[in-house]
Amino acid sequence: xxxxxxxxxxxxxxxxxxxxxxxxxxxxxxxxxxxxxxxxxxxxxxxxxxxxxxxxxxxxxxxxxxxxxxxxxxxxxxxxxxxxxxxxxxxxxxx
Numbered sequence: 768x769x770x771x772x773x774x775x776x777x778x779x780x781x782x783x784x785x786x787x788x789x790x791x792x793x794x795x796x797x798x799x800x801x802x803x804x805x806x807x808x809x810x811x812x813x814x815x816x817x818x819x820x821x822x823x824x825x826x827x828x829x830x831x832x833x834x835x836x837x838x839x840x841x842x843x844x845x846x847x848x849x850x851x852x853x854x855x856x857x858x859x860x861x862x
Contacts, residue, residue, distance in 0.1 A: 772823040773802055775840040780807075780815040790819045800825040 778790040784807045791798045802820035810816045820842065821827075 773805075773820040773842055774823050774826050775818050775842045776821050776826070777810060777840075778807070778817050778819055780817055782815070784809065784812075784817050787819070790817070794819075794821065795827050796821065796825055 776794055778785055778793045785793065787801055787803060787807060788798045790807055791801050794800075800822050802822075805820040808818045810818050818840075
């Protein structure tokens with residue numbers, strides 16, 4: 768059946784990233800509703816803004832008016848386009 772679909776949501780930290788449990792609490796969810804493999808990823812650390820992946824079937828409803836919007840945001844797979852190209856003379860093969 769595959770892995771469950773996920774959506775990105777934003778959470779805030781206080782001088783650093785929140786733990787996965789703290790992020791889940793901010794969203795009104797349990798830690799099992801977040802993808803521990805993805806973890807807590809910096810989006811804008813200077814503003815203490817981080818992202819987590821939430822199971823799509825557990826995305827919380829929109830918060831009250833005036834609250835910072837937290838998602839969900841799409842999280843498409845990223846993969847190479849086309850077959851790998853051989854590196855030519857003087858090229859490293861990296862883009």
